[in-house]
Amino acid sequence: MRFWAIILCAGLMGLAAPAAARQTAADPRPVQSVCSMGVYLGDLYDIDTRAGRFGADVWAWSVCTGDRNALQTAEWLNAHEQVQSLEYADPTPFGLWSQRKVAGVYRQSLDVRNYPFDRHTLRMIVEDTADDATTLQYVADDRRSSVSRTLAVDGWRVTGFAVQAREEVYTTAFGDPSLPDDVTTIYPHLEIVIDIERADLWTFWKLVAPLYIASMLTLLTFLMHDEEGLYLSPRLGLLAGVLFAIVLNMRSVEDVVGETGGLGLMDNIHLLALFFAVLAIAAAAAWTILTRNGWGSARVRRWDKRFFLSGSIVYLVLNAVLIGAAVQAG
Incomplete structure (x- = not known):
């Protein structure tokens, strides 16, 4: 009985060996x-x-x-x-x-x-x-x-x-x-x-300090008056210097920060300053024309004060919004 069991096992192994060899040849999987x-x-x-x-x-x-x-x-x-x-x-x-x-x-x-x-x-x-x-x-x-x-x-x-x-x-x-x-x-x-x-904000403050000074001077031009209604000439001299300072500061930021690949925080606050400077130039021209066409100096001063107060508030709020958005986005 044991003899026949040995013969049977040997036969099964003989049949299984070629099958295993065929499987290995058909599916050669390298060791990983x-x-x-x-x-x-x-x-x-x-x-x-x-x-x-x-x-x-x-x-x-x-x-x-x-x-x-x-x-x-x-x-x-x-x-x-x-x-x-x-x-x-x-x-x-x-x-x-x-x-x-x-x-x-x-x-x-x-x-x-x-x-x-x-x-x-x-x-x-x-x-x-x-x-x-x-x-x-x-x-x-x-x-x-x-x-x-x-x-x-x-x-x-x-x-x-x-x-x-x-x-x-x-x-x-x-x-x-x-x-x-x-x-x-x-x-x-x-x-x-x-x-x-x-972690270092010192360079940022050094870059934006001239910009905020220029913006402050822009807003202060709304308080510049004379008795003859010549609002254009004195304001233009100051605002021309403000525009020049803003443009130079933008170039300084590019040298320090590099290309942003789109509008970034520094671009936006510079564009905001440029917008207010252009607005101040337009206001000076408008007041000069209106004064020469019958507006009194007192009326122009009232409008200038309104522009100064509202412009200051809007400028500060917009700066806070831009900086807050940059802090949030990172």
Whole structure:
């Protein structure tokens, strides 16, 4: 009886072996390495909103199954310049642990329309250059990633930090002749995300102080009178200087802040000042014409006082609204 059982088992194994071989040949699945990726942010510096760049020094590490060293084949996609040093690798029971120091300058589009209340998200983007997602998977070691306690960024405050892993899909095979033309490829993707907000308002006040002085002079021209009704000439001299100062201040803001890519807070408050300056010029011309056509000086003074009071209130309210909206939007 035992003899026939052995013969039956041998026959079944003989039938199963070719089937298993056919399945393996039909569905060849490569072994996927899993790499836990983490970062320690040691320094953040030279945040340039005009050039769209920032500098950062980090310690990066990976723990990969098998003998894979993910840092050796990792590409930092948005790095403008970079130096890697102090490389180290050590096999552990959990996989190959590797680390290195990475210092570089990175490209980053920065929206400064809400300057000086702007908040930004800086990103360092990493992808593998050797393997796609079928053979390599990134897992973010966000729990052990952190920021140096002594990190201090001139003019900025770090408000958030995270390491995020996902897969990036490309609608190309990058010229691989063994793949169809319309194929999509997927690569492991890692992002080091740093949230910052501007902490220095001193530069803002230095930029807007001349503007607010010019606006104050614009409003004060409504209180300039003479007994002969010549309102145009004395006001025009002052308002011409005001317009020149506003335009120069706008250029100074562009030099400091850079292109905003649209109307920002600084653009809006300068345009508001220009509007009131043009309104004051129009009022001076109107009063001169009306005085010469029978309006008395007392009547013109009453209207000028009304314009001064209402204009001051409207100017202050609109400035408060613009600044409040910028603070809210960040």
